[in-house]
Amino acid sequence: MHNVVIVGGGPAGLSAALSAAAAGAPVLLLDSNPRLGGQYWRQPDESFGDQGSQHFDLETGLLLINAVKARKEIEVWSGAQIWSATHKDGVNTLRVLVNGKEKIINTGNLILCTGAYDRTLPFPGWDIPGVMTPGGVQSLIKGHGVLAGKKVVVAGSGPFLLPVAAGVVKAGGSVVELLEANKSRRWITSLFVVLENLSKIKEGFYYIKTISEAKVRARFGYAVVAAHAGVNGELDSVDVAKINRNFKIKKVRNVKCDVAAIGWGFTPDTTLAGTLGCKQIVAKDGAVVVSADSNQQSSVAGVFVAGEITGIGGSELSMAEGVIAGLSAAKFVGCKVEVLKAHRARRAKKQRFATALINSYPIKDGWKSWVHQETIICRCEEVKLKDLHYAIDELGATDSRTAKLLTRCGMGMCQGRICGRSVVDLVADQLNVSPTDTDRISAVNRPIITPISLGQLAAGE
Amino acid sequence: MSPAEIKFYFDDQEVIGLTGQSVGAALLANGDRILRKTRFNEKARGVFCGIGVCFDCLVVIDGLANQRACITEIKAGMKVQTQAGADA
Ligand SMILES: Cc1cc2nc3c(=O)[nH]c(=O)nc-3n(C[C@H](O)[C@H](O)[C@H](O)COP(=O)(O)OP(=O)(O)OC[C@H]3O[C@@H](n4cnc5c(N)ncnc54)[C@H](O)[C@@H]3O)c2cc1C
Numbered sequence: 081m082h083n084v085v086i087v088g089g090g091p092a093g094l095s096a097a098l099s100a101a102a103a104g105a106p107v108l109l110l111d112s113n114p115r116l117g118g119q120y121w122r123q124p125d126e127s128f129g130d131q132g133s134q135h136f137d138l139e140t141g142l143l144l145i146n147a148v149k150a151r152k153e154i155e156v157w158s159g160a161q162i163w164s165a166t167h168k169d170g171v172n173t174l175r176v177l178v179n180g181k182e183k184i185i186n187t188g189n190l191i192l193c194t195g196a197y198d199r200t201l202p203f204p205g206w207d208i209p210g211v212m213t214p215g216g217v218q219s220l221i222k223g224h225g226v227l228a229g230k231k232v233v234v235a236g237s238g239p240f241l242l243p244v245a246a247g248v249v250k251a252g253g254s255v256v257e258l259l260e261a262n263k264s265r266r267w268i269t270s271l272f273v274v275l276e277n278l279s280k281i282k283e284g285f286y287y288i289k290t291i292s293e294a295k296v297r298a299r300f301g302y303a304v305v306a307a308h309a310g311v312n313g314e315l316d317s318v319d320v321a322k323i324n325r326n327f328k329i330k331k332v333r334n335v336k337c338d339v340a341a342i343g344w345g346f347t348p349d350t351t352l353a354g355t356l357g358c359k360q361i362v363a364k365d366g367a368v369v370v371s372a373d374s375n376q377q378s379s380v381a382g383v384f385v386a387g388e389i390t391g392i393g394g395s396e397l398s399m400a401e402g403v404i405a406g407l408s409a410a411k412f413v414g415c416k417v418e419v420l421k422a423h424r425a426r427r428a429k430k431q432r433f434a435t436a437l438i439n440s441y442p443i444k445d446g447w448k449s450w451v452h453q454e455t456i457i458c459r460c461e462e463v464k465l466k467d468l469h470y471a472i473d474e475l476g477a478t479d480s481r482t483a484k485l486l487t488r489c490g491m492g493m494c495q496g497r498i499c500g501r502s503v504v505d506l507v508a509d510q511l512n513v514s515p516t517d518t519d520r521i522s523a524v525n526r527p528i529i530t531p532i533s534l535g536q537l538a539a540g541e
Numbered sequence: 542m543s544p545a546e547i548k549f550y551f552d553d554q555e556v557i558g559l560t561g562q563s564v565g566a567a568l569l570a571n572g573d574r575i576l577r578k579t580r581f582n583e584k585a586r587g588v589f590c591g592i593g594v595c596f597d598c599l600v601v602i603d604g605l606a607n608q609r610a611c612i613t614e615i616k617a618g619m620k621v622q623t624q625a626g627a628d629a
């Protein structure tokens with residue numbers, strides 16, 4: 081019998097598993113990937129050999145992964161996808177697809193560490209094969225040893241663009257442009273925050289060194305605002321624009337490339353937590369996150385949350401939260417253990433760094449001016465901006481939920497994970513209002529966690 | 542140690558991938574970037590998020606439609622087909 085069930089085998093989930101097990105609680109760790117590590121420590125099959133060169137600090141990851149595997153109190157299910165979940169009277173029921181077979185778990189003690197995915201913004205041509213997220217380009221390199229294309233444009237905003245550009249260079253590709261939409265060096269605003277987080281600064285310099293050795297120069301105040309396909313229907317070039325402080329286009333030039341990796345930070349994947357009834361709130365940057373108390377407990381007793389789903393903060397904050405969540409969950413099931421002051425202090429320190437970073441890479445409203453009437457907004461259901469405008473101007477939709485129901489925007493297979501956040505902004509813009517927290521939270525309300533086909537289920541039953 | 546080669550098929554053409562690679566990764570390594578055509582506008586789509594979130598990389602695998610190429614591991618003899626529309 082497992083006392084604590086953990087979902088997610090990234091930095092947060094691994095840390096939670098270790099601290100809960102060390103406190104004496106038997107743990108079941110579920111993760112949908114074939115190998116532990118989450119997004120940060122993603123690795124290919126072990127037959128690929130040493131992967132250290134594709135990571136800044138794989139050692140920490142391997143240490144955690146091996147420690148988890150070595151502990152007999154921890155049972156690991158890799159390749160386990162939770163596709164549906166419910167909560168009733170203190171019992172959480174998880175429906176898990178493991179190698180084609182469905183298993184059902186009932187538990188009162190859960191730790192959710194489901195992480196985040198790249199935030200994207202729509203622009204003309206963003207659905208052309210070859211336009212990808214930076215995380216996608218990186219996961220192909222880290223997890224499969226595959227470079228998505230030779231000539232790569234890396235663009236968007238946030239510190240994550242650096243490891244992606246460095247990864248492309250190390251994998252033998254050429255970064256033809258590295259474009260940060262915000263102006264440079266804004267983030268060295270608080271020397272104190274920098275000094276207490278030297279490891280992260282070291283990591284930044286490591287990427288910058290790799291990139292500069294390949295003679296790649298980052299440009300600040302630039303963005304990719306359109307993509308164009310060649311005759312074969314694949315990406316041929318992108319329009320690179322010099323933009324002003326509010327992201328409005330000043331001047332455009334065309335750049336040839338095979339791949340454009342474009343991302344705007346991350347969006348927490350709170351779907352599972354939301355389905356179980358955990359309270360969600362809107363963070364300062366507009367992201368919907370799961371609300372957690374000082375012990376990482378959500379609004380549902382016995383359901384703890386850690387890592388990116390409580391707010392984007394990077395791997396070190398995820399680990400610090402994971403340790404606390406593991407201890408709290410162990411205490412919840414009766415283990416004699418306390419969260420220490422030192423644990424909270426470590427989390428607070430990482431939180432200050434995360435906040436400083438988020439404040440330094442704002443996504444400004446001007447991106448909406450890149451989107452045209454014919455631009456696809458919902459990739460799944462092929463809904464264009466003009467369809468959303470029609471729903472508002474002609475059909476009388478007065479909020480994003482109604483506009484969504486009228487157009488099917490955000491109702492395809494990804495359940496609005498890709499477009500949902502942007503749709504809320506675009507609809508509010510057309511209505512000339514500011515998006516409310518209710519708009520944002522209702523956009524992440526999804527009936528199921530991951531759509532699976534009947535064939536997949538039938539195979540298991 | 543180096544990864545073993547795995548032979549599978551994409552639209553009846555033989556493709557060689559490596560142990561543990563996803564269908565999407567092995568196809569990209571082979572230069573295949575178009576994985577499906579959309580339902581309404583018949584637009585080409587391929588791997589976008591790379592981590593199973595966006596559902597843009599949908600292909601038909603051994604007769605089963607709507608499979609995410611980016612997270613499905615290749616297996617010897619697997620038959621992968623371009624997906625047309627919602628089904629195939
Ligand atoms: C593609 C990508 C690449 C990234 N690379 C870097 C990087 O190089 N450097 C960096 O500092 N940060 C990177 N990040 C940011 C990263 O999210 C954090 O640094 C860190 O990995 C967060 O840890 P976590 O434990 O919260 O979540 P994650 O590492 O995201 O782990 C979450 C895990 O939960 C699993 N999961 C989610 N839902 C389910 C479900 N329903 N059923 C079963 N399992 C589920 C996922 O498969 C995943 O393994 C990346 C993010 C992404 C999306």
Ligand code: FES
Nearest residue numbers: 589591595596611
């Ligand atoms: S590329 Fe997004 S789900 Fe496969």
